[in-house]
Amino acid sequence: MKFEELGLIKPILDALKAQGYEQPTPIQEKAIPSILHKKDLLGSAQTGTGKTAAFAIPILQNLSEKEQHRNQIKALILTPTRELAIQIEENFQAYGKHLKLKSLVIFGGVKQHAQEQQVKRGVDILIATPGRLLDFISQGIVKLHHLEIFVLDEADRMLDMGFVHDVKKILKLIPAKRQNLFFSATMPKEIAKLASEILVNPVKVEVAPVSSTADTIQQSIYFVENSNKTDLLIHLLKDPKLDQVLVFSRTKHGADKIARKLHQAKISAEAIHGNKSQNARQNALSNFKSKKTRVLVATDIAARGIDIDELKYVVNYELSDVSETYVHRIGRTGRAGSEGTSFSFVDGLDIANLRNTEKLIGKKIPVVKDHPFHTDDLVEQKRDSNNKPMQARTSSSKIQPKKTQEKKKFFRKRNG
Template sequence: MNFEELGLIKPILDALKAQGYEQPTPIQEKAIPSILQKKDLLGSAQTGTGKTAAFAIPILQNLSEKDQRTNQIKALILTPTRELAIQIEENFQAYGKHLKLKSLVIFGGVKQHAQEQQLKRGVDILIATPGRLLDFISQGIIKLHHLQIFVLDEADRMLDMGFVHDVKKILKIIPAKRQNLFFSATMPKEIANLASEILVNPVKVEVAPVSSTADTIQQSIYFVDNSNKTDLLIHLLENPKLDQVLVFSRTKHGADKIARKLHQSKISAEAIHGNKSQNARQNALSNFKSKKTRVLVATDIAARGIDIDELKYVVNYELSDVSETYVHRIGRTGRAGSEGTSFSFVDGLDLANLRSTEKLIGKKIPVVTDHPYHTDNLVEQKRDSNNKPFTPRPKPQAKTEIGFKKPKNKGFFRKK
């Protein structure tokens, strides 16, 4: 099937052609016709499946076919992170460049004046994070009386980041009569309940469940002591083919530390995480996309909005405690059918996570031993609440006036 067979209008087809789109991905093929028919939709799809285009394209077409005033917000896309919001707005701009519709992205962490001025000039499609949207609504800057389409994107991440209550506040504000599009990579009970509250007789579209990884991604495991992980990363980066590499760190502090050590080895790298300012995060992302920076070290939440079609290499500096996160991480490469490569570093703390991940995806990940830091001496270790190796304290011995002594083994049970 091609995009023409989906019944898309010429301005959108021309824009898709300019973007190099030839055939719709499975979720686009299944979702676009239903959304064009103005049906509610429940979409379950992992990252890298073309989900944004699956809702952006039909929204643009439906809104363009009506002669409407351009100073009213008619479509609202709610998403959890700034980076993802910006990426979605870029897609709306690209697919709708031949249309008269106006789109705008708003998010917190920056001064509101510029966003406020753009809103006053008129917006058809608004992409927003929950906090900034509620702030603008409370100030009377945004009114959603004319809203026709509501999209909740990355619903599971909304739950992870504690935004579900904000989402419910927004649902009480927007018009009851509307088209609802609900997307989530996973469907835990809380998200399923939220979906049932929002959607009316939805069309259900499920593509590539979260337990699967794309066949186009070459996955590998590197057994390495924790103290040698940075040296192993530098060793891999000696290969000039690795010209654009996304590295996942479990913590913000860890991301900064990795980037700093790469800099010391004359490798251009930047870290991106929640403690960075909005400008710093955007600059880092822009530098990485343009390949000015070779390595971007990111935490999971900060990386959610990173969408680079040509990205070929992902490194798991350590595995996440949540097995599904592995699928999301490596899904940043091998997007839309292209090839990708993932490297996962595994030390003693990661062994349990590795077993859980392999069980989830239903296959063993090949182990690479041909590198200078390979080790077979890994022992699974427990962690404390700070994710550090846990070593239980030895039990204290009985103390007497002259020191410590071992308790006597009397060899019988004391009566109760």
Template sequence: MNFKDLQLIEPIEKAIAEQGYTSPTPIQQQAIPEVLKGKDLIGCAQTGTGKTAAFSIPILQNLTLKNTHHRNIKALILTPTRELAIQIEENIKAYSKYLSLKHLVIFGGVKQGAQEAALKKGVDILVATPGRLLDFIAQGVVTLKQLEVFVLDEADRMLDMGFVHDVKRVVKLLPPKRQTLLFSATMPEEIQKLANSMLYNPVKVEVAPVSSTAETINQSIYFVEREDKLELLTHLLKEQIQDSVLVFARTKHGADKIARKLQKSKISAEAIHGNKSQNARQNALNNFKTAKTRVLVATDIAARGIDIDELKYVINFELSDVSETYVHRIGRTGRAGAEGSSISFVDGLDLINLKNTEKLIGKKIPVIKDHPYHTDNLVVQKRDSNNKIAPAGQEKKATNPRNKNKKTAKRIKPEIGFKKAKNAAFSKKK
């Protein structure tokens, strides 16, 4: 199948052809015809499967064919992160190159003046993050009374980031008669309940998680103790790798710590994560793209929307608990047939994730022993219920606050009983 088989209008066909699109991805093949028919839809698909085009192309076509010239918000796309919102709007800009529809992205972390001015001029398609959208609605800058299509993207990520209540607030403000599209990589119970409350008789399309890595990416594993990871990273950047490197960290704090360590070692580095202001994140990304900064340290959420041509190296400082994330991370390199390299540091906490990752991609990743921090003695570790590190099998021995209370209660009861008995005896004497 190619895009011509989807019966798209000529301006959209021309625009996507200029983007190099020839054959639709599985999610696009399944979703585009249903969205064109105006049906509600649940799409289960990972980031990187082409779902932005799966919902934005048919929305653009349907709005164009209705030929309404009033500049009010007809389509709202709600997404959890600023980077992803920017990326979606950039894609819409490319697909609508030969259309007269107006689009805008709004997000927090920047002054609202420019966004507010653009909204007042009139917008057909609005891409937004929940916080800034609700701010503008409260101020009367945004109204959703004329909305025809609502897209909730990355619904499970909304749940992870604590935005579900904001989403529910937005949904209450939408016209009851509308087309609703929900996309999520996974469908936990709370997301399913949300979908049931939002959608009417939806079509469900599902795409298997991305599980293959490009042959052009040279993958390797470095076994290293957790406390030696920063030293190993510094060693590689000084002794072996001369190019720009994208480093993935598990947490915001971890990303900052890595960047500070590299800066102290005279290696230009910046961190990018959700606690940074939008301006700081954009500046860090631009500095990395223009090679002013050699190393960009990113969390997975902040890295969504990062698209850098000719990136040769990706380093996983820690492996993610979600195996598919590995595929998306290393997919930042080795693009368009170019060669790239991914290096993953593996300590005791990463051993289980490594096993799951290799199972997903269907191959063993070669281990590099030729480095000063190699170890053959890693012990499998997990995090216990208190999020502290414990050897495998010891997690249940971690202190449970409820058990602690029970023990305390047992100690206290005899003491209370003794006091009562003593008081009673004293009373009798009296």
């Protein structure tokens, strides 16, 4: 199928052609016609499937046909992170460059004056994070009386970051009569309940569930002692083919430490996480996209909005204790049918996470032994010895009291 067959108008088709888009991805093919017909939609799709275009394109077309209430907010896209919000707004700008519609992104972590002035000049499509949006509504800067379309993106991440209560507050402040588009990579009970409260007779679109990884991604495991992981990363980076590498760290402190050690090894690297200022994060991302910086070290929340064309290499410096995170991480590469490679470093304490991840994706990830830091084969034997459920590794090898665990979980959610 071609985009022309979806009934899209010429200005949008021209913009898509300029972006090099020829054929819609499965979620775009399924979602665009329903959204054009102004139906509510429940979308479940793994990262990298073209989800943003699936809602941005029909929203632009539907709003372009309206002259009434021009430069009043008619579409609101709510998303959990600054990086993802910026990425979505970039897509709206690209697909709508031949239209008269104005889009704007607002987020916290920066002074509000510039964003406030842009809102006051008029906007048709607003992309926002929950905190900044509620601030602007309470100050009377953002008014949503003319809202026609509400998009909740990355709903599962909203839950992870503790934003669900903010979402519910926002829902009470927007017109009851509207089109609702709800997207979530996973569908835990809390998210399914929220979807049922928001959507009216929705069209359900499900593409490549989160438990699957793209066949175009070559996955591999490296068994290595924790103390040797940085040396292994430096060893892999001796290969000049690895000219743009996204590295995932479990913690913000760990991301800074990895970037610092790579610098010491004369490898250009920057870290991106919740403790960095917005300008620092955007500069780091810009440098990485332009390949001025070879390695970007990121935490999971900071990396959720990273969308880089033809990114080929992802490194899991350590596995997450949430198995679905593995799919999201390596989904930064192998996007839209292109090829990608993921390397995952696993030490003895990560065996439980590895078992859980392989159970989720339904395949055993090949092990690479041909490197100077391969650990004793006993580690692999431990991986294969039994299939009993194991407690996933926490940030400390010692079991934390329940209260301490809950406290740490809270701060991880808050700070990313």
